[in-house]
Amino acid sequence: xxxxxxxxxxxxDSTSKSIxxxxxxxxxxISWLPQMxxxxxxxxxxxxxxxxCLKILKDHGINSIRLRTFVNxxxxxxxxxxxxxxxxxxxxxxxKWGMRIMIDFxxxxxxxxxxxxxxPKEWEDLEFPDLLxxxxxxxxxxxxxxxxxxxTPCWVQIGNEIPGGMIYPEGSTSxxxxxxxxxxxxxxxxxxxxxxxxVILHVDQxxxxxxxxxxxxxxxxxxxxxxxxxxxxxPYWHKGRPDFTLSIxxxxxxxxxxDHRYGKEVMVVEVGGEDxxxxxxxxxxxxxxxxxxxxxxxxxxxxxxxxxxxxxxxSQYPLSAWGEDGxxxxxxxxxxxxxx
Numbered sequence: 001x002x003x004x005x006x007x008x009x010x011x012x013d014s015t016s017k018s019i020x021x022x023x024x025x026x027x028x029x030i031s032w033l034p035q036m037x038x039x040x041x042x043x044x045x046x047x048x049x050x051x052x053c054l055k056i057l058k059d060h061g062i063n064s065i066r067l068r069t070f071v072n073x074x075x076x077x078x079x080x081x082x083x084x085x086x087x088x089x090x091x092x093x094x095x096k097w098g099m100r101i102m103i104d105f106x107x108x109x110x111x112x113x114x115x116x117x118x119x120p121k122e123w124e125d126l127e128f129p130d131l132l133x134x135x136x137x138x139x140x141x142x143x144x145x146x147x148x149x150x151x152t153p154c155w156v157q158i159g160n161e162i163p164g165g166m167i168y169p170e171g172s173t174s175x176x177x178x179x180x181x182x183x184x185x186x187x188x189x190x191x192x193x194x195x196x197x198x199v200i201l202h203v204d205q206x207x208x209x210x211x212x213x214x215x216x217x218x219x220x221x222x223x224x225x226x227x228x229x230x231x232x233x234x235p236y237w238h239k240g241r242p243d244f245t246l247s248i249x250x251x252x253x254x255x256x257x258x259d260h261r262y263g264k265e266v267m268v269v270e271v272g273g274e275d276x277x278x279x280x281x282x283x284x285x286x287x288x289x290x291x292x293x294x295x296x297x298x299x300x301x302x303x304x305x306x307x308x309x310x311x312x313x314x315s316q317y318p319l320s321a322w323g324e325d326g327x328x329x330x331x332x333x334x335x336x337x338x339x340x
Contacts, residue, residue, distance in 0.1 A: 025302025206231030
């Protein structure tokens with residue numbers, strides 16, 4: 001069992017504890033946390049005592065933290081912040097609690113997802129060769145900023161939920177050659193600073209095998225460089241089928257097929273369930289972890305909850321794992337389960 005001094009295996013102050021670099025990731029994207037704290041939101045542990053949110057998460061089995069980063073974000077409460085400096089500061093803080101780090105490059109000034117892949121304003125008038133250069137330089141700068149603070153991310157996403165591509169219009173899937181060139185520039189920048197970081201390509205609808213085959217066949221045929229296939233899985237958004245039991249087997253089959261078809265590791269990088277249905281969300285999280293662990297040869301790397309601490313009282317988001325009392329719900333206990 002190898003140990004390294006980086007965010008895949010943190011050693012440092014008294015709050016941190018070494019994590020096996022090969023251990024299953026039980027993760028959380030907590031990119032809203034700095035804004036929540038700045039607004040005065042208080043976090044309480046299961047006993048009702050005010051406590052650092054990161055400690056509460058760690059006590060519930062979370063060993064990895066995912067952080068999004070925007071290029072030149074606004075100060076908007078919900079879709080701003082997450083600048084390079086804020087992201088680096090959060091990574092340093094998470095490392096002190098012994099957490100491994102995932103960086104999620106959106107390549108936008110705000111949210112990037114299947115409905116929004118708007119390029120940063122500063123990049124709008126660039127010709128494509130210059131766009132490639134600025135993407136490389138920006139990615140390199142973020143990674144180097146992390147390195148200077150002693151952070152080596154275990155995983156780095158090139159784009160966030162990019163079934164239609166990223167950095168429109170140049171990076172749309174209407175032009176696979178250009179999209180793959182952008183992906184590869186990001187990959188090269190990450191590896192230039194941090195060769196051990198695993199690069200993730202991320203697509204939504206993790207139970208939709210046809211969607212994934214079509215997308216990853218195209219990136220393979222165009223020579224994309226990456227290490228891990230990342231999936232989102234949100235039964236809540238499945239039209240007419242919000243019950244996870246109707247799609248969980250499709251997720252499991254897709255994970256195994258992706259491993260077999262492309263020879264890549266796989267990971268559920270976003271998952272979430274209704275905060276008001278604690279038992280259902282708990283059961284769903286246990287099932288998702290189980291399906292990821294069923295991928296042969298340990299190639300199912302882990303599961304990340306998207307903003308579990310993002311309580312509805314603050315965010316209006318219905319899929320957190322936090323209650324009106326400021327405490328985590330039972331759903332978060334799913335990460336304390338030990339599945340073979």
